[in-house]
Amino acid sequence: MESRAIALLKEAGRTGLLLSELVQELEQSASDVRNMVESLKRQGHVKEVEDQHNGALVTRLVWQENPEWNTLKGCPCFTCKEIEQCGEGQPITSWYCVKLNTWLAERLNPV
Numbered sequence: 001m002e003s004r005a006i007a008l009l010k011e012a013g014r015t016g017l018l019l020s021e022l023v024q025e026l027e028q029s030a031s032d033v034r035n036m037v038e039s040l041k042r043q044g045h046v047k048e049v050e051d052q053h054n055g056a057l058v059t060r061l062v063w064q065e066n067p068e069w070n071t072l073k074g075c076p077c078f079t080c081k082e083i084e085q086c087g088e089g090q091p092i093t094s095w096y097c098v099k100l101n102t103w104l105a106e107r108l109n110p111v
């Protein structure tokens with residue numbers, strides 16, 4: 001079911017699909033499809049987008065080919081190549097890290 005759902009979502013492109021459309025296409029129970037969609041959302045592959053449909057506010061499911069990681073708005077630690085050497089008693093610590101402290105300063109003192 002998941003591979004078929006992924007194919008349908010990819011085919012729908014940026015327009016996405018309503019959950020009800022996905023349920024209808026997959027011919028599965030709404031709860032099974034909802035659980036699968038939740039799993040894809042946790043993986044970052046499905047994004048929910050608010051939209052108008054027949055005058056009503058609906059949520060479309062849009063496929064994300066390259067999901068963005070949640071890096072807490074760009075915290076450098078999530079993509080740091082030195083993380084293995086960073087920590088208490090290590091050559092690098094977060095206390096003196098220029099990258100982290102610059103990022104924190106920008107959060108505390110936005111321009």
Ligand code: SF4
Binds near residue numbers: 078080086093098
């Ligand atoms: S504190 Fe600095 S060195 Fe340590 S993981 Fe974060 S960005 Fe990397």
